[in-house]
Amino acid sequence: MPCRGARPVFMVASTIQTAQNQIPAMLAHALPQRATVPPSAEGLKRQLTLTTALVMACHALLFWGLPNWWTQDHPDHPSESFITRMITPAPPVPAPPAEAPPPPPPPPRPSTADKPPPRPKPLPRQRPAPTATEKPQNRPPQEASPSEKTAPLPSLLVPRTGATFGGTALPEPIAPLLAEAEDVAARAQIKADGDAPAMVPSAGDLSYQVTGLSNGIAYNNGISTLTWRHDGISYDSKWYFYHVKIGEDTLRASGLITPQGLAPVTALQRTKADQSVRFDYSARRIRFTPGETDSELPAGGAWDRFSALIQLSALLAAAPERYPPGTAVRIALTGQGDVAPAAFAVEAEEPLAALNGKTLKTVRLVHRPTREGDPKIEVWLGPQIEYLPVRLRITQPNGDFAEHTVQQAVAVTVPFYQPPAQPSAPAAIAPAQ
Structure with missing residues (x-):
């Protein structure tokens, strides 16, 4: 429009x-009304103009x-x-100045759904699964510690691999130590006496290098062996040491494996004067030979010198957090014809050179004698060999000592005991006709 x-x-x-x-x-x-007459030249000129x-x-x-x-x-x-109208074009819009590249967007904040799952609590210490050639041992259930916070170290107590030369005897089955009724009664009594959890180490063979001092003469070429045998129901083991300057010093013990650890039945200490000990759980007596003396079996049980070392291993293996440095493990220990309470003080962890050049973590426990004539006992238990002794040092009141340091540790499997088959009665012979 x-x-x-x-x-x-x-x-x-x-x-x-x-x-x-x-x-x-x-x-x-403009023109005058005239009669039609032929225009003159002058009139034509005016008309044209x-x-x-x-x-x-x-x-x-x-x-x-x-x-x-x-x-x-x-x-x-x-x-x-x-x-x-003249339309003046709009002036060109100046180009925006060059800007620095925008900073990278901040990383998205993780949502609750993207958060990693909570770290699972480490499981209680468990035994390594048996190899394909091993038969699982029928052990009674061991009470595990629910508050254990650290994962166990890998065990160095493993079966020997490769071919071996020499007459190495295979482990023999352990025959029952008590009659069935007495065995049941003994286990019930032990369960009522103790409440600390225990986890006995696997069966194994350990060899030690021994250095020491005897009558003022030092030696460093001794060898001792720990033969630790059990099938999860009973144990029969010994610690053997012999040196030409000292003679024989052998400890042997047998007993029951229970959820509370070791319950010794018999023990033997063979030195210059042999001594044997018998634990009677039904009568709650400990009987010593020679001398034919006896003592009362204290509440909570008692242990001979060899069984005490393995009992300490079982207690620390099951619940190491119960025994931090500064605490003490108190047990009853048999001596020369009697039994007395003993305390093993837990000291700081200490690394030791053992197993032919390895460095093992250890926990040192010290028993200082409270009676005249008793030796001082120091033991370094190694978590990497299931708390079996890495080092053992026994110092006599006169200053003589023997120090055992482990050089080899090999796990073994003890077969289960099979009772002998009863001979069948001879068939009756029919009378001759």
């Missing part, structure tokens, strides 16, 4: 048409348009003019 005050093209055409229609009238007005002026005026009107008084408020042509 045309805007008000604009002069469209059709207005020019209308103006031309109006001029053409008005020219004759204007000519008729007038006509030329009119034509030029019409052309001027067409070119410059009608005056405002003609078109203003004309009934047929409203006062609208056509205005041509």
